[in-house]
Amino acid sequence: MDEERAWILQAQQGSDEAFTRLVETYQRSVYNLCYRMLGDAYKAEDAAQESFLRAYKNLHRYDSNRSFATWLLSISAHYCIDSLRKKKLSTFSLYDDEGSPREYLADHAALHPEGAVLKKAQEAEMQVLLQSLKETDRAAIILRYWHDASEKEIAETLGITVSAVKSRLHRARRKLAELLTAKEKSPSRAERMSYESPIF
Amino acid sequence: MNHRFFEQKLLQDEAFNAEEERALQEHLLDCADCAALAEVNFALRQVQMATPAEGFSERFSARLAARRKAEKRRYLFGGLILLTVSIAVLVLLASPVISASMASPSRFFINLLSNLAAAFSLMRVMGEVGQVVFRITAGFIPASGWLFTLAFWGGLTFFWLSSLQKANARVQAL
Numbered sequence: 001m002d003e004e005r006a007w008i009l010q011a012q013q014g015s016d017e018a019f020t021r022l023v024e025t026y027q028r029s030v031y032n033l034c035y036r037m038l039g040d041a042y043k044a045e046d047a048a049q050e051s052f053l054r055a056y057k058n059l060h061r062y063d064s065n066r067s068f069a070t071w072l073l074s075i076s077a078h079y080c081i082d083s084l085r086k087k088k089l090s091t092f093s094l095y096d097d098e099g100s101p102r103e104y105l106a107d108h109a110a111l112h113p114e115g116a117v118l119k120k121a122q123e124a125e126m127q128v129l130l131q132s133l134k135e136t137d138r139a140a141i142i143l144r145y146w147h148d149a150s151e152k153e154i155a156e157t158l159g160i161t162v163s164a165v166k167s168r169l170h171r172a173r174r175k176l177a178e179l180l181t182a183k184e185k186s187p188s189r190a191e192r193m194s195y196e197s198p199i200f
Numbered sequence: 201m202n203h204r205f206f207e208q209k210l211l212q213d214e215a216f217n218a219e220e221e222r223a224l225q226e227h228l229l230d231c232a233d234c235a236a237l238a239e240v241n242f243a244l245r246q247v248q249m250a251t252p253a254e255g256f257s258e259r260f261s262a263r264l265a266a267r268r269k270a271e272k273r274r275y276l277f278g279g280l281i282l283l284t285v286s287i288a289v290l291v292l293l294a295s296p297v298i299s300a301s302m303a304s305p306s307r308f309f310i311n312l313l314s315n316l317a318a319a320f321s322l323m324r325v326m327g328e329v330g331q332v333v334f335r336i337t338a339g340f341i342p343a344s345g346w347l348f349t350l351a352f353w354g355g356l357t358f359f360w361l362s363s364l365q366k367a368n369a370r371v372q373a374l
Binding site: 016020023024027028029031032035036041044045048049052053056122123125126141144145146166169170173174176177178180181184 | 210211212213232233236237239240241243244245246247248249250251252253256257259260261263264267
């Protein structure tokens with residue numbers, strides 16, 4: 001933590017090397033948020049890079065009493081929400097432009113290939129379902145489950161109240177459950193039996 | 201423990217104790233809505249972080265350098281445009297004077313000197329008038345009035361400066 005403060009201070013004084021250290025520390029968090037928000041590896045890379053550039057440009061305005069991670073993720077979340085609203089990304093494909101499945105689970109357990117495949121399928125399913133949520137609801141869910149953020153931290157990151165976070169999480173879970181039920185009922189999933197669900 | 205109890209806990213993704221867990225498992229067999237919610241919560245708790253491709257920080261450094269270069273180029277280009285426009289406007293404004301001085305240099309020089317002398321004498325007169333007016337009004341206006349005026353202008357300046365600062369901060373805001 002002290003090391004991080006030192007890097008922030010040095011970066012604020014113009015050290016590119018110190019800022020690169022911060023980039024190395026938070027690249028995964030920022031990239032993950034962007035990827036889960038935008039649902040596309042290429043756009044996520046671009047958004048993550050842009051988020052770091054914005055952070056670099058506004059580093060002098062960073063309040064050291066606040067968590068750096070929260071501040072950085074806040075920049076990233078707002079960037080993604082803005083670009084989603086601008087571009088109105090309505091569809092997401094599980095396959096990239098060349099038709100190959102997207103590779104985003106970098107460090108999966110290779111010890112149990114069957115389990116890994118099942119988990120990958122669940123992840124892919126969740127990623128598709130996520131894209132159906134409203135931008136801010138999606139950001140709240142990502143911060144809660146992928147970043148282990150508390151409701152207070154989510155509120156700080158998204159610039160909303162804690163009660164708004166609660167209601168957004170509430171709404172997002174309900175929507176995800178509805179989508180999941182609808183998917184289960186769809187013909188392509190008809191053969192899937194209820195006992196196959198991971199909770200049983 | 202009824203459906204509402206389980207639904208609320210699942211919507212808030214709260215932990216269940218052992219007894220509640222047993223009751224929940226029974227409830228899930230009959231309730232598709234709660235089963236879907238439980239499945240969503242379970243799946244969300246299993247998620248993994250996506251990782252960027254190797255060399256992210258190097259690509260960031262390259263992008264930062266490119267951005268700086270582009271910014272420098274933009275400033276230079278902007279400065280050049282400003283300089284060119286300023287020179288063009290100056291030449292346009294000064295063209296009658298330049299053409300007059302080219303036509304008759306001695307006449308132009310005499311005119312210039314007389315204009316300068318007139319401007320200088322006008323300034324002196326205005327200064328003297330100002331001094332007289334100040335001497336007269338100083339007697340009429342009490343010290344508190346001066347203080348009030350000074351405080352008013354000071355406050356106005358402070359308000360103006362802070363507004364400028366706020367506007368500047370808003371423009372730079374994320």
